[in-house]
Amino acid sequence: MAEFKLYGFGESGNSYKVALMLNLCGLEWEPIFVDFFNGETRSAAYRSDVNEMGEAPVLEHKGVKLSQSGVILDYLASLTGKFSGNNADERREILRWMFFDNHKFTSYFASYRFAKAFGPSAPDPAVMAWLKGRIDAAYGIVDKHLAASQFIVGSKPTIADFSLCGYLFYPVEESGYDTAARFTNIAAWLQRVRALPGWAPPYEMLPGAQIAPKW
């Protein structure tokens, strides 16, 4: 039995962030498919037994369940000493970018892609325009940051990179938002992440519901 169990699903970029870290650290793990699209994360059982926040991913290790990708990445970095930054200043910078990611970089894009690809009805144009404005602003900030830096913090990859890149390795047609074409520094950085030994794209690492984009 693998040491780590990862509750998640292929379409979840937040689950992919953790899967990527587990792979890049060379840890033994197995995925546990969460049937998000049929309501599993909203069920009473999931909320009482797996995660009261009703989200994936959840990492189970030594009988303890951890949630929030940022917490899990931080846990794995502490445990392995890998991708964790070189000192307290770098670790604070890593945390800073992970908060920015959760608040503005991943969140609006994840909502945009979800509405475009997987939502129960056609996305509302006003909501999509609002989200797109937020994505453009957040991506512009990261693109500018990466003009002067190989990775998000310092000169080596850290969990901040894995947090921010999570949703950017999905097929462009899912979101219709071509990040790499619009932001060249982000595109170059994604190539550097892609070159790390152990990297694989989301649907090769985690089972998906294999829902085709609808709109």
Added chain:
Amino acid sequence: MAEFKLYGFGESGNSYKVALMLNLCGLEWEPIFVDFFNGETRSAAYRSDVNEMGEAPVLEHKGVKLSQSGVILDYLASLTGKFSGNNADERREILRWMFFDNHKFTSYFASYRFAKAFGPSAPDPAVMAWLKGRIDAAYGIVDKHLAASQFIVGSKPTIADFSLCGYLFYPVEESGYDTAARFTNIAAWLQRVRALPGWAPPYEMLPGAQIAPKW
């Protein structure tokens, strides 16, 4: 000269989170007004000299500038040993709720309130309805959590409480969303936070632009 300088403004609940922590820790600090409503955070000078993410708050301490309220709260908790949780498990729980706050609890409500009270034009009903659905879901999760707990993590206040409560001490008329009336466990918890020695409401702690709600 005060030991800590806090770049922020009264209308910013994220700035208030830090101001509250500084007060509750009994630290000497002074506010530096950020003229958000006239574009200061979007200016090249602010982005190069204060915060490349273009946000408030920023805490200056010993010549170093820290941004992201979650990072600043964590920094102050480590520095003072106050409101920091009792052990590694509690600190992980604190971080978990702070990520949830940044992603889903503060963020959608802050956008909703901003559009309602301070936006440059009347808010779009479709965007507001979308945000309200997200707020309802996040608030429901926290309300349920607080049915069984006096504070967010454990039996004592921590920085997780200060992160989550930041936007809930503003006048209801700013947002038109009456959290306390809708979520009784959140209302009771806010009373417990309000009772902490040193607590004060946002506009008493930080200078605001004093913009009246428009819509």
